[in-house]
Amino acid sequence: MSKPIVLVTAAAASEETQQLLGGAGIELVFMQGTVDEVSLLKAFSCYRIAAVILRGPAPFTRAVFDEAKALKIISKYGAGIDSVDLQSATAHGIAVMVTMGANAGAVAEHALALMLALARDLPRFDRELRKGVWKDPHYVVRDFSARTVGIVGYGQIGQRTAQLASACGAKVVVHSRTRSALPPEMDWEPSLDRLLGRVDILSLHCPLTDQTRGMIGERQFRLMKPGALLINTARGKLVDEPALIAALKRGHLAGAGLDTFATEPPDPAGPLLLLPNVLCTPHVAAYTTDAGALMGTICAHNIISYLRGEIYDRRNLMNCAGRFTTGGT
Incomplete structure (x- = not known):
């Protein structure tokens, strides 16, 4: 046989x-x-x-x-x-x-790493130091613990990411299609639109479906706070990439941390990867x-x-x- x-x-x-x-x-x-x-x-x-x-x-x-x-x-x-x-x-x-x-723990760690790197402006400091630019004593960043992190999608990865962000001192607000019991230090927000206006960092953890495809686009970016950050370790097509590029270029978003893209691998000469306020990794969040x-x-x-x-x-x-x-x- x-x-x-x-x-x-x-x-x-x-x-x-x-x-x-x-x-x-x-x-x-x-x-x-x-x-x-x-x-x-x-x-x-x-x-x-x-x-x-x-x-x-x-x-x-x-x-x-x-x-x-x-x-x-x-x-x-x-x-x-x-x-x-x-x-x-x-x-x-x-x-x-x-x-x-x-892979929940691995992806959650990666999401937190992207958040911390962008919140502390590490890509900028790295680039400038390599060019011979030393620190500017007048330029300071805001503490991560003073930020509000929005978690969209509260499956196992979303839960682990929320726990890690909260453990680092951030206020965590959760939005998902089904309501779950949350730790007392976290808030539930039933409206995605309201969540967008409340958070300093938006982290996506939902599956790609017909309902979630392109769920974060031009209208959603305009609802976000000026200077907010986007983290996507879920699926690239959750985000309207041209709208993301526009929001980053005009400075409404301070940065984006991306492990997933609409097309993989993305074009290294494309407009998204050429932006200095984008921190990107090649879909490796789960690879530990x-x-x-x-x-x-x-x-x-x-x-x-x-x-x-x-x-x-x-x-x-x-x-x-x-x-x-x-x-x-």
């Missing part, structure tokens, strides 16, 4: 993932170069693939699912599944699972040793259990596939 084949939409997988899957008698096939609809269709035509480890935004469209005759499960190395046609996956009886919460090991472990267990007719953790299941339903424990 041939081994089940797992397709990895990247050139590598973590050691934890490979050891667990190999120990379960599963063969791994890796994708090299650009992963798009054409390359996915080719992979499914060449191999009888039972499962996919989804790394990055590989486009699982209806056409791909039509070709994936043997596919039973997609296990995302992370939490974002906006590149997957979830409705089509469900219609084809294919489970879509994530590694719920595995501990988060990577945990995501790899959960990702593998999702597949091993599902191919055995079981669910590793029902919270990781994002759709109703076969006899399994979402939610619960």
